[in-house]
Amino acid sequence: MKAWEANVRRVEPYVPGEQPRGDRLIKLNTNENPYPPAPGVAWVLHELDAAALRKYPDPTATALVQCLAEHYGVGEDQVFVGVGSDDVIAMAFLTFFHSGKPILFPDVTYSFYPVWAKLFDIPYRTPALDAGFRICPQDYYGDNGGIIFPNPNAPTGILMPLEQIEEIVRRNPSVIVIVDEAYIDFGGTSAIRLVERYDNLLVVQTFSKSRAMAGMRIGYAIGQPELIQALCDVKFSFNSYTMNATSLALGVEAVKDEAYFCETTAKIIRTRERAKEQLRELGFSFPDSSANFIFASHERVPAGELFEALRQNQIYVRYFNQPRLNNYLRISVGTDEEMDALFAFLKEYLWKA
Amino acid sequence: MKAWEANVRRVEPYVPGEQPRGDRLIKLNTNENPYPPAPGVAWVLHELDAAALRKYPDPTATALVQCLAEHYGVGEDQVFVGVGSDDVIAMAFLTFFHSGKPILFPDVTYSFYPVWAKLFDIPYRTPALDAGFRICPQDYYGDNGGIIFPNPNAPTGILMPLEQIEEIVRRNPSVIVIVDEAYIDFGGTSAIRLVERYDNLLVVQTFSKSRAMAGMRIGYAIGQPELIQALCDVKFSFNSYTMNATSLALGVEAVKDEAYFCETTAKIIRTRERAKEQLRELGFSFPDSSANFIFASHERVPAGELFEALRQNQIYVRYFNQPRLNNYLRISVGTDEEMDALFAFLKEYLWKA
Numbered sequence: 001m002k003a004w005e006a007n008v009r010r011v012e013p014y015v016p017g018e019q020p021r022g023d024r025l026i027k028l029n030t031n032e033n034p035y036p037p038a039p040g041v042a043w044v045l046h047e048l049d050a051a052a053l054r055k056y057p058d059p060t061a062t063a064l065v066q067c068l069a070e071h072y073g074v075g076e077d078q079v080f081v082g083v084g085s086d087d088v089i090a091m092a093f094l095t096f097f098h099s100g101k102p103i104l105f106p107d108v109t110y111s112f113y114p115v116w117a118k119l120f121d122i123p124y125r126t127p128a129l130d131a132g133f134r135i136c137p138q139d140y141y142g143d144n145g146g147i148i149f150p151n152p153n154a155p156t157g158i159l160m161p162l163e164q165i166e167e168i169v170r171r172n173p174s175v176i177v178i179v180d181e182a183y184i185d186f187g188g189t190s191a192i193r194l195v196e197r198y199d200n201l202l203v204v205q206t207f208s209k210s211r212a213m214a215g216m217r218i219g220y221a222i223g224q225p226e227l228i229q230a231l232c233d234v235k236f237s238f239n240s241y242t243m244n245a246t247s248l249a250l251g252v253e254a255v256k257d258e259a260y261f262c263e264t265t266a267k268i269i270r271t272r273e274r275a276k277e278q279l280r281e282l283g284f285s286f287p288d289s290s291a292n293f294i295f296a297s298h299e300r301v302p303a304g305e306l307f308e309a310l311r312q313n314q315i316y317v318r319y320f321n322q323p324r325l326n327n328y329l330r331i332s333v334g335t336d337e338e339m340d341a342l343f344a345f346l347k348e349y350l351w352k353a
Numbered sequence: 354m355k356a357w358e359a360n361v362r363r364v365e366p367y368v369p370g371e372q373p374r375g376d377r378l379i380k381l382n383t384n385e386n387p388y389p390p391a392p393g394v395a396w397v398l399h400e401l402d403a404a405a406l407r408k409y410p411d412p413t414a415t416a417l418v419q420c421l422a423e424h425y426g427v428g429e430d431q432v433f434v435g436v437g438s439d440d441v442i443a444m445a446f447l448t449f450f451h452s453g454k455p456i457l458f459p460d461v462t463y464s465f466y467p468v469w470a471k472l473f474d475i476p477y478r479t480p481a482l483d484a485g486f487r488i489c490p491q492d493y494y495g496d497n498g499g500i501i502f503p504n505p506n507a508p509t510g511i512l513m514p515l516e517q518i519e520e521i522v523r524r525n526p527s528v529i530v531i532v533d534e535a536y537i538d539f540g541g542t543s544a545i546r547l548v549e550r551y552d553n554l555l556v557v558q559t560f561s562k563s564r565a566m567a568g569m570r571i572g573y574a575i576g577q578p579e580l581i582q583a584l585c586d587v588k589f590s591f592n593s594y595t596m597n598a599t600s601l602a603l604g605v606e607a608v609k610d611e612a613y614f615c616e617t618t619a620k621i622i623r624t625r626e627r628a629k630e631q632l633r634e635l636g637f638s639f640p641d642s643s644a645n646f647i648f649a650s651h652e653r654v655p656a657g658e659l660f661e662a663l664r665q666n667q668i669y670v671r672y673f674n675q676p677r678l679n680n681y682l683r684i685s686v687g688t689d690e691e692m693d694a695l696f697a698f699l700k701e702y703l704w705k706a
Binding site for chain 2: 045
């Protein structure tokens with residue numbers, strides 16, 4: 001052991017999904033959008049002035065904050081932006097989960113939550129989902145140090161109705177409730193509309209899914225000004241200039257083009273609904289997804305085997321080798337063509353298996 | 354007071370230098386490079402494929418890591434990259450300063466160090482610089498929880514000779530010593546050459562100064578593989594995908610063009626040396642700077658007054674209204690033309706004052 005090792009923080013890091021590269025593979029493993037970003041993103045990208053990159057970007061990210069505030073009909077002092085929603089949520093853990101009491105999140109959920117809790121020495125409890133993989137709201141009514149859950153939940157895709165969310169927020173006035181809406185644009189109603197009534201609610205969204213910009217790393221949170229101020233203070237104590245010049249410029253374009261956004265999310269929803277039918281025909285069952293992925297289990301063939309077979313055929317889906325999840329595949333919704341290729345392969349494979 | 358406020362982390366954030374916008378102002382306040390990034394940055398920027406932004410970037414930032422490793426003649430497992438050196442240093446604080454013992458950094462130095470220490474509840478002590486604003490190496494020989502200092506130091510610009518750095522590293526085998534080399538390319542010798550001999554040394558650099566890419570937010574650290582691994586583990590526990598697709602692509606170009614890098618840093622050094630002569634003639638004194646800024650005090654006119662007068666004339670420099678620093682201006686080295694405009698103004702102002 002090195003002399004300095006005893007002084008070093010030891011963590012078990014989050015393991016991101018594989019990022020295989022290549023043009024011929026079908027990548028349905030990290031819930032990316034199968035369509036490119038709004039056309040304005042390409043125009044602005046090619047007009048950017050490289051010489052201006054010598055200067056620091058705007059640390060307050062005003063242009064992006066303004067356009068998000070306008071889009072959601074909230075004040076500019078109600079918007080916080082970060083390097084993907086992971087950065088936003090990491091900052092929120094550091095800022096709001098500081099009571100020493102255990103925070104709460106579901107046992108089956110985004111697997112980064114326990115990683116952040118461990119990193120920042122935040123105690124936590126994980127109420128179990130019910131037999132149908134649903135979050136039980138009453139598990140979140142007791143004394144706690146804060147609450148976070150995705151809506152729709154991951155990797156199940158199940159949406160919690162807004163009334164249940166409101167009830168959780170209402171019953172927890174002395175802690176912050178974070179609703180992680182990475183997938184909300186694929187069929188849910190955002191809790192942003194509750195923000196004006198609850199000063200303890202923070203809603204987090206991302207550009208990585210519905211806005212097709214995973215490569216640019218942009219996430220944001222919306223809440224009442226006091227929450228946003230506390231978050232900004234911690235952010236400015238960590239890294240003052242997180243959003244680079246290109247993110248700021250391209251992010252604005254992705255928000256502005258509402259028509260393109262509606263068109264592509266509608267296409268993804270249509271493909272998802274078609275995929276549900278096809279998966280059912282192939283003998284899969286799954287919780288009803290409101291996200292851009294389906295969490296499916298086959299009646300006969302183990303998920304681990306299917307995962308490997310797909311992978312060998314250059315079709316990547318996500319497999320979680322963990323108790324309760326290890327007979328499921330999380331399949332991102334791609335284009336119709338990508339899904340057809342997936343189903344053609346599965347049909348043949350399952351017929352032989 | 355809101356019900357949740359008691360549970361929230363309260364911090365006094367770092368205050369970044371102003372980022373005034375406008376074409377006609379002379380911006381000498383945040384140590385940016387007065388020259389644009391290498392020409393290859395513009396070419397690559399305009400060839401980027403916007404459609405590819407729908408996908409996550411490479412979480413291991415391999416292309417950038419590879420090119421830095423090659424440039425510095427170290428292994429790829431010896432390079433860590435982050436969103437500016439602030440992100441790299443924040444991660445290093447979180448990773449390496451975990452012993453509970455006070456860490457050490459100079460009393461006059463980069464003002465973000467105490468902010469990170471407070472944010473992460475890391476105790477610290479700040480040995481005073483000597484009367485000539487120099488770091489006293491012997492102050493760093495006692496028991497401690499880790500050490501960090503910039504070389505050259507900020508805002509003084511004073512370079513510590515490599516033998517003194519080596520002695521500090523050698524005498525502290527059980528803690529990590531971080532040398533923050535944001536300004537090293539303007540006249541110092543990097544401690545990177547010591548990395549192969551010391552497993553407790555981490556050297557941090559940035560693309561924001563000598564590589565003229567403050568707008569892209571790229572920083573990096575070089576150390577032995579065990580240190581880099583520990584840093585990566587914490588980073589992957591915080592935000593797996595920090596470097597966006599444009600940073601990765603443009604960063605590589607900035608490293609590749611060695612000729613441009615040498616030419617622009619040499620120009621900045623020449624302008625700085627000329628500026629020292631002119632400042633002396635105008636009645637300023639200053640520690641001898643090896644950085645791209647000069648920390649200067651006038652024999653007669655208070656720094657606060659000069660700062661305001663300059664500002665009113667659209668010339669921005671940095672002023673720290675703190676004990677011991679409040680009669681100094683930190684003047685970034687701009688182009689010769691910008692410096693001439695500064696000196697012309699000062700000459701007239703000081704003649705009247």
